[in-house]
Amino acid sequence: MIGRLNSAQPYALGLYRIVVGLLFLCHGAASLFGVLGGAAGTGGTLDAGTWPGWYAAVIQLVGGAFVLLGLGTRVAAFVAAGSMAYAYFKVHQPNALWPIENGGEAAAMFCWALLLLVFTGSGAFGLDQLFAKRSAEERKPAVEPVTV
Numbered sequence: 001m002i003g004r005l006n007s008a009q010p011y012a013l014g015l016y017r018i019v020v021g022l023l024f025l026c027h028g029a030a031s032l033f034g035v036l037g038g039a040a041g042t043g044g045t046l047d048a049g050t051w052p053g054w055y056a057a058v059i060q061l062v063g064g065a066f067v068l069l070g071l072g073t074r075v076a077a078f079v080a081a082g083s084m085a086y087a088y089f090k091v092h093q094p095n096a097l098w099p100i101e102n103g104g105e106a107a108a109m110f111c112w113a114l115l116l117l118v119f120t121g122s123g124a125f126g127l128d129q130l131f132a133k134r135s136a137e138e139r140k141p142a143v144e145p146v147t148v
Contacts, residue, residue, distance in 0.1 A: 009123075010123045010124040011123070011124045011125075012123070013120055013121075013122075013123025013124065014070070014122065014123035014124035014125035014126060015123075015125070016123070017067060017068075017070060017073065017117055017122055017123055017125075017126065018068055018070075018125065020067060020110075020113045020114065020117065021064050021065070021066070021067030021068030021069070022064065022068050023064075023110075024060050024063060024064035024067060024068075024080060024110060024114070025060065025061055025064025025065050025067075025068055026064070027057070027060045027064070027106075027110075028056075028057045028058065028059070028060030028061030028062070028063075028064055029061055031045065031046050031053065031054075031056075031057035031060070032045060032046065032054075032057045032058070032061055033045060039053070039057075052086070052087070052090070052091070055083075056083050056086075056087060059079060059080055059083045060080070060083075062076075063076045063077070063079055063080035063083070063114075064080070067080065067114070067117065069126070069127050070122035070123075070125060070126020070127050070128050070129065071126070071127040071128060072128070073117055073121060073122035073126060073128055074117070074118050074121060074122075077114040077115070077117035077118045078114075078115075078118045080110070080114045081110075081111050081112075081114035081115040081118060084107045084108075084110045084111035084114065085107075085111050087104070087107040087111075088104045088107040088108050088111060091104070091107070092104030092107055
């Protein structure tokens with residue numbers, strides 16, 4: 001049983017990355033474009049350049065897209081996790097100690113979910129894997145050297 005679960009780990013991790021990236025991207029799209037309920041569920045958008053909301057939304061949109069595609073996953077997830085840590089400690093945590101009290105559950109969950117991807121990488125189905133295979137094939141010599 002454990003062997004089967006271990007063999008499925010890259011695929012489960014790839015699906016996890018896709019879901020986390022898509023949800024993160026949706027938060028950015030909602031805030032920037034007013035889709036999916038808009039910024040904070042109001043149907044509106046954030047004014048361009050407003051600190052910190054607009055910049056967070058850009059990181060959510062771009063970082064979520066990179067994580068979703070599995071392209072530069074570790075770097076994108078690191079930047080995105082950092083933005084969520086900032087959101088939690090600077091925006092939510094001053095209002096109350098616990099995330100359930102201060103409305104910071106999403107920021108805390110995204111921070112930890114993305115931080116996990118920093119350490120695990122993209123898993124299966126990511127463009128990182130495709131490019132890694134392609135570059136490994138290019139580095140492989142056409143003829144194997146013969147040892148004497």
